[in-house]
Amino acid sequence: MGGIKVHGIKISTCSQRVFAALYEKGIDFELVPVDMQNGEHKKPPFLSLNPFGQIPAFEDGDVKLFESRAITQYIAYAYADKGNPLVVIEDQKKMAVVSVWMQVESQQFDAAAARLAWELVFKPMFGKETDNAAxxxxxxxxxxxxxxxxxxxxxSKYLGGDCFSLADLHHLPVMKYLMGTRVAKLLESRSHVNDWFADIQARPSWQKVLSM
Known part of the structure; x- marks a missing residue:
């Protein structure tokens, strides 16, 4: 096998999702930096990896993928015998519950949280003005x-059940950015949410992502 490559950047929430899944599995990978300032993600050869021109893109030998949540699912299933499970392979009913909460993260949570991270974290970083109404x-x-x-x-201890899964992991990057903003109070004022986030962000895999 030619080794795993993640084409992305360290501050990207979507790239961080993939890094976290790889660290959960204890899998070595190469980060291939993408020069987004010069629009490298919108030009060939990157477009051959992701035709939508977004990061990350992922290579595992002849497997080429994009969309971070699809990549983490591939990692969980393709490397089921390594590290932490992240999905429930042996029980379809339990996995169905995990899948529900994975969808909730992408369709409900991220729709609001990613916009807040853009307005409160990334816009100021890029010298743009925050839209307070948004x-x-x-x-x-x-x-x-x-x-x-x-x-x-x-x-349950975790969103998908009693074990940590992709349903929890997918939240980590955006939540990490929001905890440095006024939005932190929304998490901290809900005791179970606060305890859950403290638990998942303390995971060694996530600490490795932060140390990058």
Missing amino acids: VEEHEAKLAKVLDIYESRLTE
Whole structure:
């Protein structure tokens, strides 16, 4: 096998999702930096890896993938015998529950949280002005999602059940950025959400991502 390559950048939330999954599995990989300032992600040869011109792109021998959540699922299944499971292979009903919460993260949580990270973290980083109306709107949306998480986490230790899975891991990058903003109070004011996030962000795999 030619080794795993992740084409991306260290501060990218989507790239960090993939790094975390690889570290959970204890799999070595090569980070291939993409020069986004010069638009390298919008030109060949990168477009042969992701025709949408977004990071990350992923290579594992002859397997070429894009979309971070699809990549983490590939890692979980292709390397099922390594590291931490991340998915539930032996029980379809339990895996169905994990899949529900993976969808909730991508469709409900991320829709609000990623916009907040853009407005409160990345816009200031790039010298752009924060849209306060958008912040208020998406804070309200995120609060509703976190109310549902608070209720869910009274029933199980993790979103997908009693074991850490991709349903939890996928939250880490955006939540990490939000904890440095006013949005942190939305998590901290919900005790089960707060305890859950403290648990998942303390994982050795995530600490390795942060140390990058």
